[in-house]
Amino acid sequence: MLDLNTTYAEKFVAKDELEAYAAAHAAVLERCQAGEERYADSQGWLDVDEWAGEEILSRTERLAEKIRAIADTFVIIGVGGSNNSARAVIKALAPKSARIVYAGNTLSAYELNRVIGELEGHDVVIDCIAKNFETLEPGSSFRLLRQYLVDRYGVEEAARRIVCTGTIGSPLDDLCQAEGYTFVPFATNVGGRYTALTEVHLLPLAVAGADIRALAAGAKEMQGICRGVTGVSNSAWRYACMRNILWDRGYRVELLGFFEPRFRWFSKWWEQLFAESEGKDGRGIFPSSLECSEEMHSLGQYAQDGTHQLFETFIDLLNPGEGDSLVLGGTDVADAFDYLDGKDFWDINKASFAATRAAHAEVLPVMTLELGQLDAEHMGMMFYWFAFACYLSGELLGVNPFDQPGVEAYKRLMFKALGK
Numbered sequence: 001m002l003d004l005n006t007t008y009a010e011k012f013v014a015k016d017e018l019e020a021y022a023a024a025h026a027a028v029l030e031r032c033q034a035g036e037e038r039y040a041d042s043q044g045w046l047d048v049d050e051w052a053g054e055e056i057l058s059r060t061e062r063l064a065e066k067i068r069a070i071a072d073t074f075v076i077i078g079v080g081g082s083n084n085s086a087r088a089v090i091k092a093l094a095p096k097s098a099r100i101v102y103a104g105n106t107l108s109a110y111e112l113n114r115v116i117g118e119l120e121g122h123d124v125v126i127d128c129i130a131k132n133f134e135t136l137e138p139g140s141s142f143r144l145l146r147q148y149l150v151d152r153y154g155v156e157e158a159a160r161r162i163v164c165t166g167t168i169g170s171p172l173d174d175l176c177q178a179e180g181y182t183f184v185p186f187a188t189n190v191g192g193r194y195t196a197l198t199e200v201h202l203l204p205l206a207v208a209g210a211d212i213r214a215l216a217a218g219a220k221e222m223q224g225i226c227r228g229v230t231g232v233s234n235s236a237w238r239y240a241c242m243r244n245i246l247w248d249r250g251y252r253v254e255l256l257g258f259f260e261p262r263f264r265w266f267s268k269w270w271e272q273l274f275a276e277s278e279g280k281d282g283r284g285i286f287p288s289s290l291e292c293s294e295e296m297h298s299l300g301q302y303a304q305d306g307t308h309q310l311f312e313t314f315i316d317l318l319n320p321g322e323g324d325s326l327v328l329g330g331t332d333v334a335d336a337f338d339y340l341d342g343k344d345f346w347d348i349n350k351a352s353f354a355a356t357r358a359a360h361a362e363v364l365p366v367m368t369l370e371l372g373q374l375d376a377e378h379m380g381m382m383f384y385w386f387a388f389a390c391y392l393s394g395e396l397l398g399v400n401p402f403d404q405p406g407v408e409a410y411k412r413l414m415f416k417a418l419g420k
């Protein structure tokens with residue numbers, strides 16, 4: 001179950017105002033639900049079956065099994081859209097099969113030394129995920145770790161331990177063919193940050209032991225809702241409309257708030273999705289996150305009393321899962337916390353959330369994404385829901401949600417500085 005509750009924002013955006021805005025822009029929803037020819041090279045993710053259908057799921061599971069047979073440690077070499085989704089799921093659900101190490105997302109010598117240290121004493125397979133194989137971080141990490149494997153295992157065995165996920169016909173594909181590495185095709189018509197439901201992330205997730213079938217099923221369920229439901233009953237559309245009404249009113253920052261730290265890396269995925277999709281042409285809401293309750297003691301002050309240019313979207317995890325209960329017993333020590341005797345931390349945390357939302361809703365617009373459970377199925381739902389909402393929101397804002405010209409500009413300058 002996933003739904004968006006906008007009632008706490010009604011003080012700022014009345015229900016009929018939201019409905020009128022949605023009705024006035026209904027053509028946007030309609031054309032996005034159908035998919036657009038002008039974005040044909042970026043919309044493969046709209047139909048979950050195209051890149052996460054039965055055939056792909058099966059071949060991914062088979063390859064994951066082969067990898068796990070020779071490795072207990074799998075290194076994801078990727079940055080941005082090439083690592084965020086897998087990391088979001090792995091950090092949230094902590095699947096128990098192979099250990100995952102992250103590289104290709106830093107140029108810090110200290111961090112890369114640490115990564116190499118993490119590989120010592122383990123059986124390793126690496127996966128270089130790079131759409132066009134020109135990004136500096138994954139390219140340099142791949143060279144480093146490839147050499148590490150060759151030194152450790154020899155050329156032939158190292159080749160068995162190298163997987164690359166890249167565009168067919170790209171230099172990475174050529175390299176794989178020349179060196180005998182396993183090649184996994186990067187979804188041709190999906191841009192990096194929209195690849196959650198493609199082999200780019202399905203493979204590392206399957207190796208880690210996450211339930212990729214449940215992930216795909218959750219995403220498919222959301223596909224039905226996002227692409228099938230009309231008007232404000234469509235929660236993704238409601239979210240996109242709210243964001244743009246608020247943008248038009250001068251709100252410039254959105255905080256994705258959550259009271260389960262397990263959403264930390266999901267929030268990084270969300271930040272990338274919205275920042276790269278909407279932040280262009282001098283426009284776009286700045287996406288940031290609010291990790292509660294810790295950041296109630298830092299950013300919370302600003303949210304309550306600072307400049308009111310921000311609004312919040314809280315993820316409310318409705319039902320506890322395994323490990324979500326811990327009762328605080330009594331004590332003989334007079335510590336002034338007697339009012340907590342016998343209470344479960346799950347309920348204490350919920351009370352903190354309810355109080356925060358009530359306090360913030362007085363001064364800023366607050367939306368709540370209600371999520372039934374925290375599991376692979378619901379993460380699949382969130383991936384699809386936010387991706388579709390981002391597409392809608394970018395269209396309402398009047399930007400191309402599928403390119404990232406600013407990122408390209410920095411890359412050009414960096415390559416020049418490094419003498420490429």
Ligand code: PA5
Nearest residue numbers: 080081082130131132135192193
């Ligand atoms: O969403 C995007 O397109 C980007 O964030 C890319 O995923 C990121 O820059 C990594 O690109 P590549 O896989 O080509 O190295």
